[in-house]
Amino acid sequence: MATITIPKKLIKESDLVIIPRKEYEGFLRIAKKRIYTELDRDLDKAIAEVKHGKIIGPFDNAKDLMKNIRHASLRVKKYDEERGIWQARVDRNIRFYFCVESDGYRLLDIKKHPK
Numbered sequence: 001m002a003t004i005t006i007p008k009k010l011i012k013e014s015d016l017v018i019i020p021r022k023e024y025e026g027f028l029r030i031a032k033k034r035i036y037t038e039l040d041r042d043l044d045k046a047i048a049e050v051k052h053g054k055i056i057g058p059f060d061n062a063k064d065l066m067k068n069i070r071h072a073s074l075r076v077k078k079y080d081e082e083r084g085i086w087q088a089r090v091d092r093n094i095r096f097y098f099c100v101e102s103d104g105y106r107l108l109d110i111k112k113h114p115k
Helices: 021-032 038-051 062-068
Strands: 077-080 085-089 096-099 105-110
Touching: 038 096, 038 105
Parallel strands: none
Antiparallel strands: 077 085, 085 096, 096 105
16 A cells, blocks of 8 residues: 655645545536636627627737727727736727737737726
């Protein structure tokens, strides 16, 4: 029989639980389903609206967006001049943040606009 030694610093307040891998993976699947943020819901809603033709944007794909990053509907503005971060608008509630690089743009984040 194999013996495993677990350092005490890894066990906080007797919280060590050992379960079979299949049960652990089941817990992970459940946890991933529960980790569904408000932003995820908003993005899913926006995608569904686009699929149903409720929203018509100026771009058909990401390539067109990158060619026209200064399009008025995006309302692009300098977000953090010191770090070279720009902000653009996806819709009323969602913004994306990017940096301008020598060979294009680097997307940094997409998140709900703080109101």
